[in-house]
Amino acid sequence: MRCRINGFYLLITVLLHIFVFQVSAEENDFALHIHVRYQQNDDQWQVIYQLPIAVDHVAFNRNSNFDRRNLYQLDPTKFVWDKAGDVLLIRSLDGSKFTSLELSFSSYYDFIQKDYTHNIKYTDGSTLLYTNHLTLGANIIEDKAVSPIGASFSGTQFHFYAPGQNIIFLGQAYSDQTHWTLENEGTYIYFGNITPIETDNMLAIVDPQLPKWVWNQTLKYFPQLFDYYQSKTGQALNFKPVVFFNYDQLDGDYSNYSGGTLDGLVQLTINGKRWIEENDRQFNTLFYFLAHEAAHFWNGQMFTFEEQHHAWMHEGGADAFANFAMLEFGLIDNSQMMLRFEQAANNCVLNKGTESLEQAAELWRYRNYYDCGAAMALASHLAIQAESPEKSVFDVWQGIFKANAVSRSYNQQDYFDQLSLLTGSETLTQALARFSRDTELDNQTEVASWFKQSGTTVSLSEDYPAAVKQHWGKQIVSDLMRTHCNAISISSYDDYLKTYPIESCKAFEKSYEIQYVGNFDIYKEGIAAYQLFRESCVNKRSIVLKNRAKQTEAEISCLSIPQNISPYMKLVTTTSGD
Numbered sequence: 393m394r395c396r397i398n399g400f401y402l403l404i405t406v407l408l409h410i411f412v413f414q415v416s417a418e419e420n421d422f423a424l425h426i427h428v429r430y431q432q433n434d435d436q437w438q439v440i441y442q443l444p445i446a447v448d449h450v451a452f453n454r455n456s457n458f459d460r461r462n463l464y465q466l467d468p469t470k471f472v473w474d475k476a477g478d479v480l481l482i483r484s485l486d487g488s489k490f491t492s493l494e495l496s497f498s499s500y501y502d503f504i505q506k507d508y509t510h511n512i513k514y515t516d517g518s519t520l521l522y523t524n525h526l527t528l529g530a531n532i533i534e535d536k537a538v539s540p541i542g543a544s545f546s547g548t549q550f551h552f553y554a555p556g557q558n559i560i561f562l563g564q565a566y567s568d569q570t571h572w573t574l575e576n577e578g579t580y581i582y583f584g585n586i587t588p589i590e591t592d593n594m595l596a597i598v599d600p601q602l603p604k605w606v607w608n609q610t611l612k613y614f615p616q617l618f619d620y621y622q623s624k625t626g627q628a629l630n631f632k633p634v635v636f637f638n639y640d641q642l643d644g645d646y647s648n649y650s651g652g653t654l655d656g657l658v659q660l661t662i663n664g665k666r667w668i669e670e671n672d673r674q675f676n677t678l679f680y681f682l683a684h685e686a687a688h689f690w691n692g693q694m695f696t697f698e699e700q701h702h703a704w705m706h707e708g709g710a711d712a713f714a715n716f717a718m719l720e721f722g723l724i725d726n727s728q729m730m731l732r733f734e735q736a737a738n739n740c741v742l743n744k745g746t747e748s749l750e751q752a753a754e755l756w757r758y759r760n761y762y763d764c765g766a767a768m769a770l771a772s773h774l775a776i777q778a779e780s781p782e783k784s785v786f787d788v789w790q791g792i793f794k795a796n797a798v799s800r801s802y803n804q805q806d807y808f809d810q811l812s813l814l815t816g817s818e819t820l821t822q823a824l825a826r827f828s829r830d831t832e833l834d835n836q837t838e839v840a841s842w843f844k845q846s847g848t849t850v851s852l853s854e855d856y857p858a859a860v861k862q863h864w865g866k867q868i869v870s871d872l873m874r875t876h877c878n879a880i881s882i883s884s885y886d887d888y889l890k891t892y893p894i895e896s897c898k899a900f901e902k903s904y905e906i907q908y909v910g911n912f913d914i915y916k917e918g919i920a921a922y923q924l925f926r927e928s929c930v931n932k933r934s935i936v937l938k939n940r941a942k943q944t945e946a947e948i949s950c951l952s953i954p955q956n957i958s959p960y961m962k963l964v965t966t967t968s969g970d
Contacts (some may be wrong), residue, residue, distance in 0.1 A: 394811055416721055422438065422541050423444065423546070423547040424441065424442070424443055424549070425441070425442040425551060426442075426527070426548060426549070426550050427441075427549065427551045427553070430519075432518070432584070436497075437496060437499070437521070438496050439494065439526060441494070442492050443490075443493075444544075446489035447491075448487065448489050448490075449474065449482060449531070450544075451476075452526075452528060453527040454524050454525060454527060455505055455816070456525050457507040461480070462475050463500050464496070465496045466494075467494060471485060472484075472485050490687060498924070499513065501513050508525070508580075509522065512580070512892055513640065514586065514597075514599045514638045515601040515639060515640075516584065516601075518583060518585065518586055519583055519584065520580040520583075520638075521583065522578065523578035523581060524574075524577060530544050531544040536824045548574040550572045550573075551570075551571045552566075552570050552571065552572070552581060553568070553585075555599075556568070557583050557585055558586075558588075560634070561579050561580065561657075563597075578654065579654050579656070580661075582597050582636060584597075586598070593618045593619075593632070593633075594615070594632060594633050595635070596636075596637060597637065603639075606662065608678075609675050610679075613679060617682070618909045621687065621690055621713065624784075625690050625786060626790045626793065627690060627694060627695075628792050629689055631656050633656055634656060634658075635660070636660065637661045637662075638661050639661070639663075640661055640663050644663060644664040644665060645664065646663070646885045646887075647662070647663070647665075647667050647674055648663050648664060648885050648886065649661060653688050653692070655952075658682065664714050665866070667908075675722065676718065679718065679723060680715075681714075684710045687709065687714060690793075691709050691713075691789065693801065695796060697801070697802060698802065699804065700753050701751070701754075702750065703837055704828065705765060705804060705807050706761070708765010708767070708768055711762055711766035711771055712769035712770065713786075715733065715766070716729070716784070716786070730963060731967065732766075733963070735857065736766035736767050736770075736858065737766075737839050737963065740758070740764035740767050741958065741961065742863070742958055743759060743763065744757075744760050746833075748828065750828055751831075767839055767842070770843075771842035771843055771845075772785045772811050772820065773785035774843065774846035774965060775811075775845060776788070777846075779815050779816055783901045791809075792807060792810055792825075795809075795810070809826060811824075820845055821839070823845075836852075836958065836961060839961070848965040850962070850964075851964070852959035852962075853961075856919055860913070860918075860960055861915070861916070861917070862918050864918040864919055865915055865919075866914065867967075868909050868914060868925045869882060869937070872899065872900075872935060873891065873897075873900055874948075876948065877899065881893075888905055888906060888907040888914075888915075888939070888940055889905070889907075904946055907938065907940045908921075908937075909935060909938070910924050911942070912924060919957065922957060926956070929950035929952070929953050933950075934947040935950065
C-alpha cells in the first residue's frame, strides 16, 4: 500500500512539474507569432499577429516600397492606420492596448521598385509569398514591470496554413501546415501543388508552362555550375538551395527576366512569349544571371562580406564568377568573355562619377559595385596570371575563405592581402584601394592603369559596340528621371524601356514605354540619340520621347547639360581566360 501511495505522489509530482514547465515556457515565450493562411481558390491571405505583450500600436519592420494601406485590409471597427513621421503605424481605434491583430489581402503581383515582389505567381495558380513584408518591428518598452525584455517581443515565429497544398521553403517540403522561425532577410514561401524536382544539387519548383528548352538547358548547366564553383573555391555548399522558376506575361511580345537571391534560394521569373522559341543568346543572358546569383551562395551566404560600402567584392566578384563559368561551359569564347569585362570597365568609367566607389550605396548607384567590381576582378585575374599562369582570381577567393574559415566573414583588406600574396606586389592592391576610397579621380586613367600593369594593351576608340550604344540610349531616360525626380524607376525590355511613376514627380507621373528619342532608336542608334539629347539640352529644347509606334509619349525639358560621350576603352590581352 505504501508503495502505491508513493507511486501516486510521484505521478502527481511529475504531472505538476510538466504543468509548471509548460506554463513557464508559455510565460517565457516572448516571440511574435504570425499565423498566415492562404486560400488558393480566391487567392486570398489572412494574417493573424499574436504579441506576447500588449501594445497601443505596431509598425512594420521593413520600409517596403509599396503602400500597405492600399493592400492590407484591417477591421475598421477595431484598428486604424496612422503615421509617426515617415513610419506607418496601426493603432487601436479607441486607443486601448492589444495583443492580437488581424489583416487580410489579395495576392499582390505588381513590380515593386528596388524591393522583393510581394507575391509571385505560377501559371497553375500557385504562388510565392515574401515573408518580410509582413514582419513587425518590436516596440521599445522601458518599464521592466511591463516587459522584462525591454521590448514588445523578441524573435518572430511564422505559422503557415494551406489546406490541401504543399508549403515549400529552405529546401524542405511540408503538407497543409508548418512553422518557421524568422532569420535574416526572410525568404520566399511556396504555396501550391507543383511537384518539386530534386537533384543532388538543388530542389526546384518549376512552372508547368515554362518552355521545355529553357528548363532542359538550365537543368543541364546548373548542377555543373555548382560543381565548378566548388572546385574553384575549395568550398562545398553546406546546404541544398531551392530554385523557384516561374513564367509570367505569356502574351507579351518581348522577353526579359527578373529575380534575385535570399538565404538558400534563387528566384527567377521569365516574361514574354519570345521565350517560346529556343534562342542561345537569350539563354546565355539567363544563365549569366543564374551564375551570378549562385555565386552569392559562396561569397554572400556561406561567407558574408562585412562592409556594404565595399560590395564591389561581392557583386563584381559574382559577375566574374559568372563570366568564367560561361567560358568554362563553352557558352562564350575568350574574346566574348573579355568583351563582357571590357564593357563593365567602360560602364564603371562612365557611371562612377567623381565620388569614391565606397559612396555608391549612399548615392543609390549600386550598379557601380557590379561594373567596377567586375573590372577590378579582371585586373586581379590578369595580374595573378602574369605572375603564375596556372592560377586565377578564384585563388583570391579560395585564400579568403580558408583564412576566414572560423569567422565565416571577410572584408576588403582580406581581398587585398590575398591579391598581394598571389601577385608578389602591392602595386595593384594600392591602386584598387585608392579607387575604392578616394574622390575626384580620373576614372578612365585609373582603370586603364590597372590593366597596363599586367601588360594589357589599352586604347581609346569611337567604335562603340552594340551594348555601349544601348547604354547611351538608356542614359537619356535615366538622366531625365534623375534630374527631374531624384530617382530612377525603369525596366529594360528587348527593344524598349518602360518607366514607372515616381511620387511627386510631374515629368514622370505616369508610366511610359520608350523606344525613340526624336526619330532615333535608343537601342540601335543610342549614340545618335544621345547626341540629339545633349544638343537639345544645350539649346534648351524639350526632349521628345516616343513609343514603339513612334507616337509621342512625353516632351520633357532638360534641367542640366548632360556629359559628353566618352571614348570607348578597348582591352587587348594575350592572357588566356582561366
